[in-house]
Amino acid sequence: MxxxxxxxxxxxxxxxxxxxxxxxxxxxxxxxxxxxxxxxxxxxxxxxxxxxxxxxxxxxxxxxxxxxxxxxxxxxxxxxxxxxxxxxxxxxxxxxxxxxxxxxxxxxxxxxxxxxxxxxxxxxxxxxxxxxxxxxxxxxxxxxxxxxxxxxxxxxxxxxxxxxxxxxxxxxxxxxxxxxxxxxxxxxxxxxxxxxxxxxxxxxxxxxxxxxxxxxxxxxxxxxxxxxxxxxxxxxxxxxxxxxxxxxxxxxxxxxxxxxxxxxxxxxxxxxxxxxxxxxxxxxxxxxxxxxxxxxxxxxxxxxxxxxxNSIVPNESKELSEVYQNFKYKDITPNKETKNIRLIDAISDGLRASMKRFDNLVIMGQDVAEYGGVFKITDGFVEDFGKERVRNTPICESAIVSAAMGLSINGMKAVMEMQFADFASSGFNPIVNYLAKSFYRWGEKADVVIRMPCGGGVAAGPFHSQTNEAWFTKTPGLKVVYPAFPYDAKGLLATAIEDPNPVMFFEHKGLYRSIYQEVPVDYYSLPLGKASLLSQGDQITIVTYGAGVHWALETLEKNKGISADLLDLRTLQPLDITAIYDSVKKTGKLIILQEDSLFGGIASDISALVMENCFEHLDGPVKRVGSLETPIPFNAQLEQQYLAKSRFESALRELIDY
Known part of the structure; x- marks a missing residue:
């Protein structure tokens, strides 16, 4: 040698x-x-x-x-x-x-x-x-x-x-x-x-x-x-x-x-x-x-x-408490100035406000720079923050998720845009095996938000329409946010970016430009894990999120004689199970509506939890309503048949009459 x-x-x-x-x-x-x-x-x-x-x-x-x-x-x-x-x-x-x-x-x-x-x-x-x-x-x-x-x-x-x-x-x-x-x-x-x-x-x-x-x-x-x-x-x-x-x-x-x-x-x-x-x-x-x-x-x-x-003595509370890094939420209240904007505008405003608040925040994704993203959410960001912080990426979902983790390890924050939530499958491994498990394994945070444009009703077919939140609610270590309104979207996005834990932030494409609301102009935050009670009644509890919230509101507007508690979950992990239990104990009946196909979804877990913990308060079986057990079809008529919306009203009436 x-x-x-x-x-x-x-x-x-x-x-x-x-x-x-x-x-x-x-x-x-x-x-x-x-x-x-x-x-x-x-x-x-x-x-x-x-x-x-x-x-x-x-x-x-x-x-x-x-x-x-x-x-x-x-x-x-x-x-x-x-x-x-x-x-x-x-x-x-x-x-x-x-x-x-x-x-x-x-x-x-x-x-x-x-x-x-x-x-x-x-x-x-x-x-x-x-x-x-x-x-x-x-x-x-x-x-x-x-x-x-x-x-x-x-x-x-x-x-x-x-x-x-x-x-x-x-x-x-x-x-x-x-x-x-x-x-x-x-x-x-x-x-x-x-x-x-x-x-x-x-x-x-x-x-x-x-x-x-x-x-x-x-x-x-x-x-x-x-x-x-x-x-x-x-x-x-x-x-x-x-x-x-x-x-x-x-x-x-x-x-x-x-x-x-x-x-x-x-x-x-x-x-x-x-x-x-x-x-x-x-x-x-x-x-x-x-x-x-x-x-x-x-x-x-x-x-x-x-x-x-000494050998380790198992401590259940210690194990459960160290899946996520401790995050002390601080409520930031805006002033009274508001503007009437769409969901998509609220997300864009929230991102912009966070980019100003955190100079170590980097946005990454396909076409997010000069093009502004396929939904134009980051339009104009390059001019305001530069290409170093608003980065177009190659079509490398797995490497970019991992790079987001690397940014976090080296003291920065990252927001990655999955061009469509469906494409998270190409970055699935680092999401569920690296981001989700790092803090539990060796105490290292994953200060990463992955934005997930999702949802049907827009004739986008099997590969651009999934609501795949159940892939991630199953994985300890991830937080999952799914707002239905502009006000919630902006405030929850701010909190998600502040939170040092990995957050999957779902944004329903069908709601982007159809839902308007008065939203504070200033930066503000909303807590994760807190459901929103949109209506109150004593006949039945409706639990839903995302587009399901608006389907439920339409149904209640059409059926004014139904007296219902309507809970918008807003976040799926952490889940406000206490709000669900309190409502069920009051009404005695529960129906859970999700856009995702039924089997293995969040509705199944909520149903099981209520059956295990509130059984004596129930006056009827817990009812789940979800979409068909098929991939999401492209044809408008087939898609309407697929979506849970078409079956919700009859299921609601059936449970009320039970």
Whole structure:
């Protein structure tokens, strides 16, 4: 292995050596503990230490790194206390996820590390967002993100590279090509000769580096990041290396030819670098012994701390209280000046007011800049706030959701517009697995609002008409808002943007230009989780939201003899279940109206809750009314048949007469 071509100071060489030795010794100890049943799983990075150590040493300590599960060297080089790592792997409370996740599935702002999730791709887009925040704040910082050769086949990889290239983001994409994705060799994963070729395809500077040569890794990365800080741009690095042990220890390596293991064994980065330092008289056997004794003592001392820590005692209230970051709502009351505007205008006004209030707020989405969005909600925003904060995006829903998360991690707020709520399916993974779970897992907020233009009645067909709120009300960690009136939309949007938790903000397209209301000109807020009682009566309770509110109002106007409580939920998570219970206890009957198809929707859960908690107050069965169990058709007559509106009046009368 050639070390002579790289000019590195002697003290740095020794630092790199010791930094490689430490994770190797920790791993050897972990493999013993795994066999003893004292940890449950291990993903080995033996033979790949030079990549983690070289990159981490080349970066500044305040630059973010997003490692994978074989990058123990990132964590040790950033000098995370070992007892916390050991506690993490044992599921102890002093670990970074308090027993809620395992392995390296965590992050820590203290050390500027953001760990991966098992769905590997999103972290690449998160790195884009972190780098974008640095760029917007004019901070000359680089963000490094790791992935394996297997994940380069994922769509998130390609989306993230494309976004980083288009936006000139200072992201170092580090691909560890270690030969196998679990048991699948690289020749069964991609056809190009080198993974680095994929970066070239996105107009990105790309390099191939010997991942087992610590001096080559450190030297080339150091040179690149120095320039990237001055000339922001993405760079892709393919590190040629090999995975000497199984994907995880239980997998073994029987599928790997022995001659391949032998060949790469001779390229061991630690053994070769040790021999080089000994030959150069930069290191002696005595110094090595001292290093090992020092590291072993650190391992033993910290293991003792972790082993002596008590096991976690489950606490239900603690678990439930830490799904969302605590948000102290502040009621902001406007003055009396109002104007009569449409729902779409109220949303636009609310966005504009928040952009003025929070100079760290960024709006992203397809066509949201000069074009103003397909619904013109952000029309004129570029002139007022600039293209840096009002950003057109490629058609990369998954990467943009992830980038929004990265902005949040790096101290900013993000509003992403899904051009249509239907398209959230293309960004579903980072929404439900990254945004929703980050605070519960390691205490990191997701200060992101995703705007969701939705709903039928406008002859837009199966792919532009869904009301898919039930996809998200099912996912702990997300908040779901669904206003029916301009006043509510503006105030709730303000609160959603202030709230550090991820919010799915549904906006019914059919109401955009048809519903007018007097709305305060000033900035104001409304609380999440508070339903609105639109009418009062004693015969029956009607619970609905979105377009259903207006269908119910039309029905009551047509049937003035019906005395009903009409509750507009406004937010579906948090849900104002107390208001529902109070009304049902008064009227004795409940009908729930939703535009979504019936099975598995929010109405089903409300019905079950009322049956479980208010059964003795009911004078009839709880009735649900939803749309047909079909995709939404395009033809106007078929769509009217599909929508729940056509069945609501008869169902209401039937329950009243029960």
């Amino acid at each position: 050639n070390y002579t071509d790289f000019s590195v100071a002697e003290d740095v060489k020794l630092k790199l050596y010791k930094s490689m030795l430490k994770p190797r010794m920790i791993e050897e100890k972990m493999l013993i503990l795994l066999r003893q049943g004292k940890i449950s799983k291990w993903f080995s990075g033996i033979g790949q230490e030079a990549i983690s150590i070289g990159i981490t040493t080349a970066l500044d300590s305040d630059e973010y790194i997003l490692p994978m599960h074989r990058n123990l060297g990132v964590f040790t080089t950033r000098e995370i206390p070992l007892f916390r790592l050991f506690a993490q792997w044992q599921g102890k409370a002093s670990g970074f996820t308090q027993g809620r996740d395992r392995s390296f599935h965590f992050g820590t702002q203290d050390f500027k590390i953001v760990g991966m999730i098992s769905h590997l791709g999103p972290q690449l887009g998160v790195a884009d967002g972190i780098a974008l925040a640095h760029k917007l704040k004019k901070e000359n910082k680089v963000t490094a993100v790791f992935t394996g050769e297997g994940a380069t086949s994922e769509g998130d990889f390609h989306e993230a590279l494309n976004v980083a290239s288009v936006w000139d983001l200072p992201v170092l994409f580090c691909v560890e090509n270690n030969g196998y994705g679990l048991s699948t060799p690289t020749n069964e994963q991609f056809k190009c000769e080198h993974i680095a070729d994929k970066g070239v395809g996105y107009g990105m500077e790309s390099h191939i580096i010997d991942g087992n040569n610590i001096l080559e890794v450190y030297s080339k990365v150091s040179q690149l990041v120095r320039d990237m800080r001055i000339n922001p741009r993405p760079v892709m690095l393919e590190f040629k290396t090999f995975r000497m042990r199984g994907h995880e220890e239980a997998s073994g390596t029987k599928y790997v030819p022995q001659d391949l293991l032998d060949m790469w064994g001779e390229k061991d980065p630690l053994e070769n670098f040790t021999k080089y330092l000994l030959d150069e008289n930069l290191l002696s056997e005595k110094v090595i012994e001292n290093y090992k004794a020092e590291i072993q003592a650190e391992i033993d001392d910290n293991l003792k701390i972790a082993f002596n820590e």
